[in-house]
Amino acid sequence: MRSLRNCISSLLLVVPLFLLYLPQVQALHESDVGVVDWHKELIGVPLAGALATAPIFHRVGETSVILTATGNNVLAALNPGNGSIVWRHVHEAEDRIAGFYKHGNLVATLSGPGGSTLRTYDVLKGTLMLEKRLHSPESGHLSEPHHFGKFVTFSPDGQYAYVLTNGHTISKINSLTGKVDWIWSSEDKTSLIIYSKVVVAPTAIYVIGVSKSIASFTLHAVALSPVEGDILSTRDFPSSISDAFTGFLTLSGSITTAPQVVWFEEGSIKSIVLTAILNVKVTTVNHSKFERILDVGVSGQAHFVAVHTDGSARVMGSQFDRPGLKSLGEFTKSNDMVEPIYAAGVDEHDQVYVSRVYWAPSIMKAKADVLSTRSATEKSLTSIEIPFDTRTHGILGHVTMDGSASSGTVVRTLIMTSTGAIQLWKRGDLQWTREEGLAATVVAEFVELPEQVQTSVRGDGEESFLSRVVRQIGDAQNFPQYLVNFARRFATGSYASPSSPATASSSEPLARDTFGLRQVVVAATLFGKVYGIDSGNGNILWSRVMGLGWAGEVGGQIQPMKLFVIKAVGDPDRPNDEGGSGPQVALVAQRRADNSLVDTVLFHIDPLTGEEIARQVRDDDEELKQLTEEENVLQGIDVVSGPVVEAYLMAAGDSKMVVMLDEYLQVYLYPDNPTTKAAFAKHASTLHFPLRANTPNGQRRLVGHQVALNPSLSDRYVGYSTWTLSLPEGEDVKTIIPAAKGPVASIGKVLGNRTTLYKYLNPRLFVLLTAPHSAGPAASGSTGKKGEKPAPKTCGVYIVDSAKGTVVYRATLPPVDGISCDVKAVLADNWLVYHYYDDEFSGEGKTKGWKMVSVELYEGKGIDEKTMSSDMSSFKRESADVLSIEQSYIFPHAITALATTSTKFGITTKDLIVATQTDQIQSIHRRLLNPRRPNRKVTAEEQEEFLIPYEPVLFYDPKRVLSHGYQVANAQRIITTPTVLESTSLVFVYGLDMFLTRVAPSNTFDVLSENFNKVQLVLTVSALAAAIIFTKPMVRRKRLREKWYQ
Template identity: 30%
Template sequence: MVRLRVFAFVVSLLVWHVEFVSSLYANQAGVIDWHHQYIGTPKTSFFHKFVSRGAYVLVASDRNVLASINVRSGNLDWRQVFDENENILAFKGYESVAISVSKRDHDYIVRSWESHSGFMLWENRIKDVGVMNSNPSIEDDDAPGVEVVFAADNLGVLALLEGTTVVNLNFTDGNQIWRSDITDSSTVLYKLVEFEQKVYGVGLKKSIRSYTIEVNTYNISNGILKTQSLSSKIDHIKDMIVLGGTTQNGFIIWKEENNMRVNRLDTTVIEQAPLEALYGTVIPSFANANGKLELHDLNLESRTEFLVQVPTNEGNTAAVFKVDPVSGRLLVLYDFEEKPENSVYSATFDKSERLIISRSRITAEDVAKVDIIAPEPRLVLGSYEMNYSLNSYGDLKKSVLDVDSKATGYRMLVISADGSMHFWKDHEVVWKSEESLAHTIEAEFLDLPERKLWTQEVDELAEQPEEAETISPLARYIRRVRTHIEQLKDLPAYLIAYAQRFITGDYEVEPIQLARKSKISLHRDTFGFRKLLIFVTRTKLIALDTNNKGQIVWSRYFGNDIFEFNKIFVVRSSTVKYPPLVVAIGTQKDLKERIVTRLFRLNALTGENFIPTENKEHFPSELSIPIIIKRILKLPIEEPDERTHIIALIDEELKARSLKGYHVENNVQPFDVTEVWSFGFPEGESIAAIGHRPQHEKVASLGRVLGDRSVLYKYLNPHLIAVATLSTSTNPTSLNVYLIDTVKGSILHHAIHENVGSSQPVRIAQIENLVVYHFWSENFNEKGYVVVVYELYESETPDQRFESPVFTSFAHERPYVSAQAYMFPYGVNAIGITTTKHGIATREFLFALDTNQVFGISKRILDPRRPQRALTSEDKEEMLIPYDPAIPDNKKWVLSYHLSIAGIKNIITSPALLESTSLVLVYGLDLWFTREAPSKTFDVLSEDFSKGTLLITIFGLILGILITKPMVRKKKVNSRWY
């Protein structure tokens, strides 16, 4: 009997663990989820051609990513994502390899990559850079200070680091051949040029009132240094460029007072051209110049062509110059016409070494124009107009030009102001990549309106107030009948779509007639899987459709009016005749250079400013408030009289030492706020993480039923937030966790964890009566990652509740906190919790691991009430699991299967119409959307269920009955006769 009970208990445990498996069938991968890979805004990009694979674009981005992009499709062939604290400073290709230079902490790392595969060939970490020149006198964020040059003759890689150190590395294995450090703190190098076994480092030396040019010459074999100063006077590094090298001598071109001067490297000879001679006589378009000349390096390897751009009275213009390699004099190759639009330029050369240069500009709101020019012999090779949305992408910022492999056309990679990439070939847009999503600050789910009645799309009873008073009931009835008759043309398509959905059982299939109204078909589907994802990036808002693999519905660029967004709220969901609204919040400098907060109220279905027509005293669509907000918490509390909200503001995001609650006095401009409460943390404590309950969460049960049928009632405080702080005043560092009521600022619970690793981030999440947080512990007996879960109840005693029948934050009762800690196998970048329509399905905690995967753990595993003793019959009745101090590293719990989701910042969830399913969005550098069913899809028929088979079976039974019924009746009659 005992053995039978033990066997039954083991079987019950196995059955329970089956529910915790979150694995995915192979045929579902990529069907219920989609993954968008991004790289960020390119800092360095160039075309790299392979003999057997054609041309690709190699990119180094501001998100510290190296990537190879297929020019035909825009897909990533390979991608290398660096750590956030390792900045890529230089990236350059040569033959079949590419060299990157990055900086991590105080070390520079030079790596060699195989261009077509992205495999790392070698790595060299260079330490103590700048130690001998620890106080450079020249500081400029725009100056590179890092440069890579290939010495083809001796197979070397020359790297300039921090403007003070030059190293020569072996091209094959990366071993250091020699190194030279500048000891003079008044000199900083900016450019390297290699020619005839010499390496020239060109930089600036600080003088009393300006800078002078200094050239360091290195022997490429042993690094022996020779220094030369040129007679010069430069105000800024942007006034100087260095050209040439490799196959011909290099030249320094700089602007000094009213002259452009040229020096051939390794000589003291200086040629100069007066600027006055250029204005109007040599270059006619410069006649109306009214600003400062700007020198632009066209990045043409060893060539000596460059661009001079200047603002004019009517806009801007530019001219192409060339340094004659023999005489060293300046030659004007081409004079661009003066244009009112801002222009970007790029250049390349074709197979015959002919220089090709492009000028790109926005000529209309939806049109970009590209001119392709050969300066010698001054031919316009092509002029194309491209489709380009200024409202969605902003102005053009940068372009990279290339001649295709067959030399029959031109292709160009264009970077727009929002950070996106556009690939143009001749007169068509081949592809574009919305790289601004790599800088997502926040995202929100938006429920789409229900598609029930035609009146929700075309208001059949739309009447002006004057018309409503005069129209007769008969005329209104005739209008309704006419509208219904118009709908009959879609009846056949609807019947076909209905039959198709009925037979296949796929209720996500859109009816055929919806394809005819693509512009007005933004509505939810049968199961509520279709929603809009509203993203706020640094300078724009973007809406994606969850059902169409994340297709962009609308986007809007705000860069001309606002510097940076930091928050977005959905302030109204969809209702009949009223569109959903979102409010985007950002910061901007006013005319007095003061930072103000700006709010934009938008129609969430179109992205346009929302201005209601009914209410003349409406809330403005754009609003400026003269305050600085670092973090905003929209609290679910509203005063019944004035209907004003309580908001909590944090002084300094993630480093504040206090929390404050404010009360908004009025709802029109100017806004007045009154401080309600203030909570200061002890000296040495700073906020590390904050968690708060979702705004629209649903709670299915007010209590937890125990094994003896008694109930522990949940503590459901809508004003509760969880705050984690790190105390650096203590040694070792301690972690403090506060549960705070935001109505009156009181502490409901406080826990301290000693000996916590301050270098690892703290993550915290909250939902219903649950709080979960993750941190690194340095304790000897539990060193590693720890996850702690709280469960809050009104009382420790079952069946006992607070005396007040209505919850109020001003009551004196405090919750009972049941807590438990578990060792966790990974570091965590973000924590999310599944939400369902009614909150009936089991909660699942979603952890964004530092391995770029998403790990799902059922609430039954992270349960603070798991007993640390043998299970009793009541524990078994409650379906508890024995306590295990370590969370198992079960690969079946990885929701993202084999996908690598880079740079995860946050996880948000939203309920579908099915109670079993929660929609999950993971965003950071990449985007990943999926559906998760923590308790399995108990409210949906399985995929192998066939309605067609069921119908055939029913019809077969009916047919069998009809055939056999006369036979049975005849048999009964015959049995009576015989």
């Protein structure tokens, strides 16, 4: 009997734990992949500033790819046929790509400081063939541009790679095994001589560089033995090169011909032929005056472009049979030409094609003049018109091309635009476009869609009775079809479900779906473009270029700062609202001109169409008005003549406004009208905000502010300091993280013993992250006062009340390698989670690795203490009475971003969404991060709270990986938004890639399951109805008989 009772008690303990883990084992079904989520794989905007990283066509046999390195530190190969990614390799942030160098079926890269790491890949498959560390990153020489002083070239058979690193070291390396045959290093390792080119010849390996002189650079060359690496000869050539990066180039053709070095010097072009003893004379090109020389990527075929001062240009090449250069073709001067770009390519027979691509204002198209030089006597110039859309993609940025021997002219032209797009054109036809600017997204927000308007009813009150009857009869003609469809849906169960695709016809206007799963993601990038993305499938609904305004005359760029939804679906209409009744967003950006002037501009946009709701154009400037309307470029509104230090969205009653603070802490509002001014004046006293301020020793501190109006001095509210947070010595302000906003369904947590812990819900809280001060004694390792030890270097996590600077919670963390702090944190309601790396593993019970800490804040100093923190003033004594409960866990991975889910009413349990450095998006259940998990066997009362025993490790659970098979690389931010379903939240992740999915932390409790048997329900109800109808007369007769016998 006792054993039976023990068995029953064991079952009572196991069953609740099993039920607790049920929500955690909900995995994404294979059939839902690509339906409830989508993944946009990107490579980033190509680094077109140098040939070592710019896109280039490369052909292996009959297959060709486009190779490129990008600003997101990615090496990638694209399919020229459709623009898809053939393969890509994402490098770590500290392993910056210096350049890639192709040869046959291999492509080599140098990365890291000074080119510390060499890798070779298979061109067509992207397979890593070799990875070799050439020197330690600490000994690498930093240079700008990063590719300078680094180079890789191959022997003709591809067996050996000659690698230049640090600007002075050459290594001969077997490209397959990585074996180093020899290393040569320059005796002068200072910055006086820097080598940047390597040329392979049968008799010598030539290392070309420049030596610094008083006013210019002098060409320097070294000839090395290919077998032993010994110096054969070295020489400085009489030269005066003004640009060490682009002022000279090397030409090499057939292995039987000697290579040459060409440089530009004071309007003329000079060259030398390289020999093993370097005893050659300098020759000069006898043509009109030149402006510059350009390496267009065909120096390996002994071709380059020389530009004259009058705007014309020549294709130059080696003569091979004797020293000097010859002209292979000419591009004449054109008056209908804006900033020409020169590019070149080769066909399958290694024949060279050179093009000049430019914008032609007379035809409002781009033109490509293509020069083909098949032989000394056969030359042809072809002109191709390219209908490039400058309204959508900005201006031409960089061009590369591919040739075709069969057609005798260019068949493919690859164009990079100023907005970050990559386009491939076949003659004048656009083949595909990749919006790689999305990899540089700075800010993004969800915008809910309005419901679809089914009918339009006259609202003038003049509709007659007869007209109303006729209209209603017409509306009722679809009622039979509606009944048929309803019956079919009910019988077959073909209702919309949370796992249904949230898509709609492209011909229909944007409208909300049944559960609000379809929304618009508005994203702004560093390349001056705003996108509207369909959350249902990731398609781009619209895109707009942000205009430079006055800075367009001198050049500049737009840097987005903040994006706010200033009007959402359901918000009341504002008086004199130009945007109508639909949703609206406001993008605050800084316009930085090339002449160093900075101002702040605001773009007021309709998120459904991308149209500009309000713009600032002078009434007398009719030409600019017409231009902006035709080009559909966002002009924006100049709101601040200078930079802004911070911007906020303030909700005051029914009004939403953007509050901006300039460098003098003056307040600017948008919209700036009597309604918003009155609303702001009413609530100005409740506005508290922290700002970073510098101290005389360079350390930043945190200062709280409020705003006040002094009519005698200014007509604007001005911020003034109210408190200063004193940080420990050596700590510096790193990041300010605002608390996540959202509804709170419960203000307390009822425990198993029927007592309550009331949540600390102070709406003025924010998270402060600190790091060691780089200029302080703690960071430098020196002592402050004589005989005193320096303060230890620490990282800090603070929860601060913005009203008076009270520190509600504080934690001190160790820095990574004693220098940097890689801490990620999020605060939602009364729940703080932060993640950091702990390398202090000395002592019992400590370990080295990534840790995640969960903290919950409650009112008072114990249970059943209620202080009404959500409504209480921060200046009351009770506001500082906070109970913090925390627990730390070991997390298996580093993370790059984290956020919590958000729902419509805040009833659903919040899950933690994290992006790991393993390129996965993972969901962690709130119960696993409950800091009250007991470090023992749970009691009966704790079982009622669904508490589980504490385990120090948050094990990796593949069922909780939201991205399943997708590799979501370099995620930088996670944003979540509610849907119409309380159970479901949308999660959007952006960084290098973009990823969107749906999560239901507490399962879809508000929707019937998809496998719910609706047919059985209909049959059951029908059978019950039939039974009632059949038995009702029987019951009536029975009661009648009973009355006769009573």
